[in-house]
Amino acid sequence: MKTWWKWGALLAVLLLAALAGWRIWEVGRVRMPAQPLTPAEQLRAEPQVLNPYSAPPFALTDHTGKPYSFTPAEGSDATLLFFGYTFCPDVCPVTMIEYRDIIKELGSEANRVRFLFVSVDPERDTPERLKEYTERFNPAIIGLTGEPAQVEAVVKAYGVVAEKRAVSGSSAGYLIDHTASILVIDGKGRAVMKFPFGMDPKDSARHIREILKKGGRS
């Protein structure tokens, strides 16, 4: 009887010690953060080549407050078009930094390219606000806004996403889900490529040079 108790106790202790050891190992083990992949990791930083289509023209107001008409096949040998809003603290400034770095990479050839930032938040984005914003990154960037209906027409024409969403638990009032990539339009006014978010500006510049080489305006 006594022996049985001794063996039982020893077994229990061993079992518990093993369990404790496993717990310690489990807890102490370095675990990868349970963080979802960031956009840069999700997307291959390769441009998406499009089946070329004619980019629709539009008329908005630029960051100096003047009317701005965009005629895709005129005025430059390539156009970069991004839809965003100045309130956005993360993806939009990252993209504007990409614009800035692409301009730097292109050097003098940057003069042949239009860099457009169309606001999908015309309620907050006045020309003044856009001017302050775009000039902070590079004065060559053209900020565009307009009456909400005008902006909506451009968004529709380009088939981009711009969804205003009230956000609970935030003082932002509302945020806007929007297309994250940059649309590339060639000198003939055709949308030819999309640069995904997080693409290396050096790669972007290389692709733009290819487009410029293929010839400019028709």
Add this chain to the structure above:
Amino acid sequence: MLLASLLLITAAGCAGVAPASKAPAVTVKAEKIWARPSATMSAMKASGSMGMHGSTEAKSPAMGSATGSMSAEAMMGPTSAIYMLLSNSGKEADALVAVKADVSEKVELHQTTISNDVMRMEPVEKIEIPAGGQVELKKGGLHVMLLGVKQQLKAGDTFKATLVFSRAGEIPVEVEVRDP
């Protein structure tokens, strides 16, 4: 021996489950803390109809959407984002639950996600840092959003902030404003 084993199990079992009964040793660390430059207040305050042709007349921000008691400064003012690398050398998970900073009206924890080429930003309640793990707040992902930045943040500036963790409590930090 039996008692010792039981104690061990209890100690190990507590990890990440039981709240700290006494002040825990601080095992979380924040490094590489930086924020984006912000816009000037004047540009943000300037509001009005299209075609103002550069008028500097400042009007009160007019909002079309009904948002009730929201602070106009937070909703209309300049924004910025703080990024950092959080590590936890402890045996217990911790979480960043809030950030306090006097530079802005409001401070929130946000996460950006991109799916099918659409960017979406969402507030999050906390940012978990697993035991022995790291979480990076970085562009296109988790970030601390500053809403209604009161003074313009320029590259080279620094400002004070306090990180609030669920276990480690408050940790004061200095944030560097940087143009990446």
